Amino acid sequence: MILTVRHATRYLYSAPMRGAVQSLRLFPSRFEGQSVRHWHVEVEGGIRGASFVDGAGDRIEGWSVRGPLNEVCVRVEGEVETHDLSGVLRGHREAVPAAAYLRPTPATQPDAALTALAEAAVADAKEPLARAHCLSLAVTEAIAYRPGATHAHTTAAESLGLGEGVCQDHAHALIAVANITGMPARYVSGYLFSDAQGVAHEAAHAWAEIWLDGLGWVGFDAANACCPDDRYIRLGSGRNAQEAAPIRGLALGQGSAEKLEVEVAVGAAQQ
Incomplete structure (x- = not known):
């Protein structure tokens, strides 16, 4: 499939700021599942700085x-x-060992409820791939997709307690339950295209990847009860949403309120 992306993110300030710096993880990953035909990233009125590929194989500018x-x-x-x-991340080059993604973060810290969910989900599954699918299904069934039910700092334990959330919450919860069962897992940011038959989701999307011996990293989108396919564009990864954020930055100044506006459109081009 050929997917087109138009994505604009605006930070509006109530008073003039002295300047701003941005770290962008907005470049499609290089692996066998996707290839870039053309891609342009720009900060209006900005000065482009250094660009590098980190240990996880993500380009940052x-x-x-x-x-x-x-x-x-x-x-x-x-x-x-x-x-x-x-869902298999085949041909992706990275240096960080999978075991580095076994350490929980505040967003993915397990509690008794997450532990119980994980243990029940894999009770009858022995093979790693089957266990991963069971964990993803358990998260899908435990957390209903509900925009606005949570916020940027909601943890996996909190969203499970609420029983609802968005793709960020599904990804954090899946990372948590995978780690509980001894499987490395990480957060992935990207885009998702949906045709007229698609289910509700954000075009700027997130899912989780679980490390499986023999297969490597495999994606699981618990928010949509599937593995990533040709409707998905993968950008970058991290242990949680903050680490994998497509945009991280800092504005220099004081006494100004910040407002965020985001517009994302993902379409399918003619083959």
Whole structure:
């Protein structure tokens, strides 16, 4: 499938700021499941800085914007050809060992309820791939998709307690239950295209990957009860949403309120 992306993120400030710096993880991953036809990232009025590939294989680019400024706008436009690999991250080059993703973060810290969910889900499953699928299904059934039910800092334990959340919460919960059963897992950010038959989701999307011996990293989207296929564009990963955030930055100044506006459109181009 050939997918097109238009993504604009605006940070609006109530008073002029002295400047801003941005760290962008907005570049499609390089692996057998996707190839970039063209891709352009720009911070309006900004100065492009260093670009590098980190140990997880994600490209990161720095930008700075000189003030005074009342707005910072990050724009992405591109086209990616995708292939369905049944969620397997085949051909992705990275240096971080899978075991590094066994350590919990505040967002994925397990509690008694998550432990009980994990143990019940894999009670009758022995093979690693089957166990991963059981864990993903358990999270899907335990946390209903409900936009606005949670916020950016909601933890996996809190969303499970509420019984509802968004894709970020499903990913955090799946990471938590996978770690409980001894499987490394990580958070993935990206985009998701849905045609007229698709289920509700955010076009700027998130899911989890679980490390399985013999297969490597395999994606599981508990929010949509499936593995990533050719409707997905993978950007980057981390132990949680904060580490995998497509945009991280800092505005320099005081006494200003910040407002965030995001527009994302993912479409399918003619083959």
